[in-house]
Amino acid sequence: MTLNASDPAAIEAAARRLAAGSLVGMPTETVYGLAADAGNASAVQRIFEAKGRPSDHPLIVHLPPAAADGWRAAVAPFAREAPDFAVALMQAFWPGPLTLILPRRPEVAAVAAGGQDSVGLRCPSHPAAQALLVAARAHGVHGVAAPSANRFGRVSPTTAAHVADEFAALPDEALLILDGGPCPVGIESTIVDCSRGTPVLLRPGAITPAQIEAACGEPVRERDEAAPRASGTLESHYAPRARLRLMPAQQLQAALDVLGADAKHIAVYARATLRAARSVPQRRMPDDAAAAAQALFAVLRELDATGVKLIWVETPPEGAEWDGVRDRLQRAAA
Numbered sequence: 001m002t003l004n005a006s007d008p009a010a011i012e013a014a015a016r017r018l019a020a021g022s023l024v025g026m027p028t029e030t031v032y033g034l035a036a037d038a039g040n041a042s043a044v045q046r047i048f049e050a051k052g053r054p055s056d057h058p059l060i061v062h063l064p065p066a067a068a069d070g071w072r073a074a075v076a077p078f079a080r081e082a083p084d085f086a087v088a089l090m091q092a093f094w095p096g097p098l099t100l101i102l103p104r105r106p107e108v109a110a111v112a113a114g115g116q117d118s119v120g121l122r123c124p125s126h127p128a129a130q131a132l133l134v135a136a137r138a139h140g141v142h143g144v145a146a147p148s149a150n151r152f153g154r155v156s157p158t159t160a161a162h163v164a165d166e167f168a169a170l171p172d173e174a175l176l177i178l179d180g181g182p183c184p185v186g187i188e189s190t191i192v193d194c195s196r197g198t199p200v201l202l203r204p205g206a207i208t209p210a211q212i213e214a215a216c217g218e219p220v221r222e223r224d225e226a227a228p229r230a231s232g233t234l235e236s237h238y239a240p241r242a243r244l245r246l247m248p249a250q251q252l253q254a255a256l257d258v259l260g261a262d263a264k265h266i267a268v269y270a271r272a273t274l275r276a277a278r279s280v281p282q283r284r285m286p287d288d289a290a291a292a293a294q295a296l297f298a299v300l301r302e303l304d305a306t307g308v309k310l311i312w313v314e315t316p317p318e319g320a321e322w323d324g325v326r327d328r329l330q331r332a333a334a
Contacts, residue, residue, distance in 0.1 A: 005128035005180035015135035027125040029182025033146030053152040058114035064133035085216040086194035092215035095125035112145040122289040128180035186294035204323035234332040239302035267303040270314035
């Protein structure tokens with residue numbers, strides 16, 4: 001069942017669903033999430049079951065908005081502590097597409113955290129998500145676990161229709177979807193581990209390492225073997241049904257030239273203007289990194305729906321602003 005997220009009655013209905021232990025498809029600025037009460041172990045387990053997700057793969061807990069000077073108190077229901085540099089990041093980027101890994105209070109959200117002693121927290125900026133989180137808090141739900149609302153490992157959803165398609169087999173009473181329109185960011189949040197005394201980048205996103213360093217005054221380290229498990233960091237992830245291959249524009253054009261009219265089983269997503277048979281579905285990747293991120297998952301779903309066996313994608317440019325798009329495509333191609 002899909003309801004308009006701009007309707008206060010729909011927000012209230014979704015909040016009551018969360019309080020009752022049911023699942024809600026929730027719009028955020030990044031992607032749509034499959035939400036459940038983070039403090040309700042059986043409700044969180046329904047997320048894992050619906051997605052086909054391993055239970056040791058942690059979920060991100062979404063929090064309602066707080067005043068700029070109130071973030072330390074806002075994370076206290078789930079986080080055992082928050083170092084000063086983490087609070088600085090909250091003040092700079094929350095609400096927004098940044099997830100922080102913090103030491104978890106041992107008595108809460110163990111299932112959502114995949115059994116780890118840390119927990120991923122963020123406050124989304126999407127107005128419908130904020131309205132839902134505030135309404136849910138009034139019903140005793142202090143945080144909402146919400147991984148991307150898709151089958152595990154597949155292309156993330158950026159519209160309510162994507163969510164409905166992913167979980168069409170579920171009955172209406174099992175999932176309510178709030179339609180908040182297309183997601184404006186389009187790829188999942190940047191994840192920074194703040195549980196080890198210094199910021200460590202676990203997943204790139206719209207917020208770059210340079211922005212993180214400027215906000216917290218600490219150098220950002222790269223992911224290492226000691227990093228906790230985090231959402232969206234498996235080698236293979238975000239994958240369409242068709243096999244995805246990344247290649248430079250020149251190599252892509254050469255391959256299309258060799259195949260000629262036999263390329264009908266291939267779709268192409270590229271910034272360059274390429275010559276191909278009319279039977280080849282082509283979509284143009286934006287030259288701007290933010291616009292490319294916003295369109296990425298919707299385009300992959302659209303090309304996948306044509307029934308092609310291969311999706312050839314032009315390798316994104318170098319530069320930190322493209323890291324999030326490059327990360328998602330590399331994992332989709334793995």
